[in-house]
Amino acid sequence: MLPKGLLLLLIIIYSCAAEHETSMLPEAYVDAAQRSTHTNNWAVLVDASRFWFNYRHVANVLSIYRSVKRLGIPDSQIILMIADDMACNARNPRPGQVYNNANQHINVYGDDVEVDYRGYEVTVENFVRLLTGRTQNGTARSKKLLSDAGSNVLIYLTGHGGDGFLKFQDSEEITSQELADGIQQMWEKKRYNELFFMVDTCQAASLYEKFTSPNVLAVASSLVGEDSLSHHVDPSIGVYMIDRYTYYALEFLEKVQPFSKRTIGEFLQVCPKRVCISTVGVRKDLYRRDPHKVPITDFFGAIRPTRVSTDRINVTLANEEDFVNEVVQSEPRKQFKIILEPQFTAELIK
């Protein structure tokens, strides 16, 4: 603590002497405190409901998936959980496509999608194991949340919920206390730097009420006692397309570019009551930064602070020449005859 303070003091004194402009200092300091310190981004996107009539929840989660992927989070750092298959569902007249709008403007499923947990794998147990990093032995790497103390994590949940719970697959539910415990454990295990928790379900605000962990910013599509509503029906598939909150969130995110100056503060106001019908709930008391100064790409993108260096940096690979020579000098290998075992059980032929 002391050397850090000393260093800061020194910097202040130095810049005072150099700039002769004391009025700049506090602002620069405030900016430094407001600047993000994250080094990588992760996203956990969960659709918890099964069955065709919950098409809208899949469209919800895919909307966010599309946005985070477009803004630069790679598939290896997105954990996508989808409880049912809508794109290739026999009821879908457009196989391999999921739209957010009856006019079919945006195919949120896209041509390049990787679902990490799907179908019966989407359970409360798997979700909690994923958050807390207690996955079973032998779990594939793409099914693990390998975040660290420098990760900004986006958690998005959608499904059918109630006061204090969210249903998974119509057969089990996660409670707000379980969620809060999971996030607390993440904090204790240094699995996140900042966490943005977003939930689109009925009475969504009840899900973040029990949070106590620091650096968590939470937004919910509706307050306790309110229902979250869907946006519109597509008569050609006979079900609701998407939920209101996510529809407007996607509308906003579609305008965000990787280098845009849009902030989380703007994003939190994306769905006023007149369009959402439900009241969007926000919880900021655990979050130390001002959302209006946090770029939205801190959570939805994967832009990392870059340091420009004019110094020379040695990036030679160890023994690079060895590999190159090996390839060039290799001689054609000896061909051999392929003889396989008899492929049909011999006893029968007799």
Place this chain on the structure above:
Amino acid sequence: MTTALAFLLLLLFTPLAPLALAQIHQSQYHTDEQFHEELVVRPLAGDHVNTYFQFTTRWHYGNRNNLYHTQLTPRVIAEILQTYDVKELHIGLTQGLWRYETWGYPIVEATGGAELWAWFSSPNLTSEDVDKQWMRLANVFSGVLCASLNFVDNTNSIAPKHIFRPQFMHLGNQSQQFVRYSTLPREIVCTENLTPWKKLLPCGSASGLATLLNSGYVHNTKYHSLGVKVRTLCDSSDPDNCIVELTQTANLVYDLKLLEQSSTDFSLRRLFGMGLNGYCELATSSNIYVQRNEQGERFQLVPQPQHELTSTVGGYTVLYGVYDIQQLFAGPGARLFNIAWVGAKGNSNREQTLPPPLYAHRYLLGNGQKRGRIATEVTNTHYEPLPVVLMELVPWYVHAYLHTLRLRSKPQHLHECSAKMLKFQLLHYAPGKQRELPTHLEIGFVLPAQSSALITIEVDYLLLKWLEYPPDANHGHYIGAAVISSQLPIGRNYTALPLEGHLFKDSFNASRATYLLTLRTEALIVSLPTPDFSMPYNVICLACTVVALAFGPIHSVATKLIIVERQTTMPRNLLRKLFHKLTNRAGKRSTDVVGDQPLKRKPDGEPEAKVEEVKQQPDQAESNQSCDKQASM
């Protein structure tokens, strides 16, 4: 006419920048790794078109330490070969059912859902090790292919005894070989599987034939199947001289009636949504083979293939037109390439296709949710008897009884009334165990010429525990497809690759004494007895309501005293009220004297309360007492 004209406008000259790279021809350099891409288009009966993509990466590597430095082989494949003792691996992800009777045999076999089997071999390998490695392997590929292969465990895996033989070459014969097989018939296949599958290719989906695999057009098909096959081939004399072979296949069947209602003409662009933009620069060869005879005779090709070749396999000749994509794109100037199949006008009398020599069907018999019978029907249309091996994997929630296994030949004609029993040549049965092991049954028999065999086995459906039901319990539970293997003496409808070869090209003129055939039947769906999951909730709600409704009145009847109170006539006026009170008090004093006796007579109770409540005339005290007694009874 206009459509025909449209088809003639085939070569679109559009500039494509990345193809400038194509000038660097990979095959000029010698490497130990080679990549080949092939596409086979076969028109099938009934306005169907089969397109088969095969991407083969073949890596001739030296010693084992070298396995991490891959160039074209995906690193994950090299790593699993390094980490696990797996020598051969087959994964299939399929949606739809292959119709053997009209379509003939596919180039690569697959069953609906996910299917995987693997061979493990290494010195000092035990069966327990293999079980562990098998589950790990499935977990790895569940991540690689985004499928729920992590559900593969010992409760749904078996070790087939006769039906699968190793297709790899191992170092000497001293080490034991183990095989594991499992299916997940419920698995869905969609873009999320196609995307990572394409990412295993050296060029990804950036260039080459893989650009044709667009999700919207792949999932529009009647049948689509993705396959991954890995095997290692080692020189038996030199253990350092090995080959890793990765074959990725995509087998699609389009229904032309769904694509275009008016005509049966089609083109690459119509099937895949776009023309071909070139070849994969890393590929040694990129070819398109188009079948010209049988159903292919109906069509004229525009542009004409560069050359044609005939392939005679087992007495049956197939004519193929060949397009060498590398030659087509050799010149400068990039463009999109398209092939059109234009049907002859007024040629509606299509020849009826002959059914293939051997095919099978499977169905469930019986009714109710308690027991049933699995029936498999294998038909031989050939004029010689055929040896058949059939393997069943019955999941643990269905109990199969070996003593009910029947194998009889089905009468072909109506006048033959007696069903003849057939003889088992081979029988392997491993009974299942609830929640632990599936039932594994393998039978072998000789199927007489021109006949069908019916194999039936009786099963019981188990009542699962509450938490063992999936979230959509009423959908039913699956029994995976049966696998049938045989040896055909003729090559009719037979298109599979010879096992020694690795390219589709190797199947040309590959006549053998016999042809190994593997078939898959339909998967079955059984509705196990499913409880009404909301029933306990309903019962609790109903019972609570009844109790609550009953409790209130009973409690008040049991504890409260019912007293008939006389209406007092209280005057409204204040003055009169005072007057009334005064007179009342005077009256009460007189009643106390009279009413003392009945109060004393009461054996127990709270006389104070009664005094407060009882506001009555002395002459009614007697009747009130009897009322109280009644209530306290």
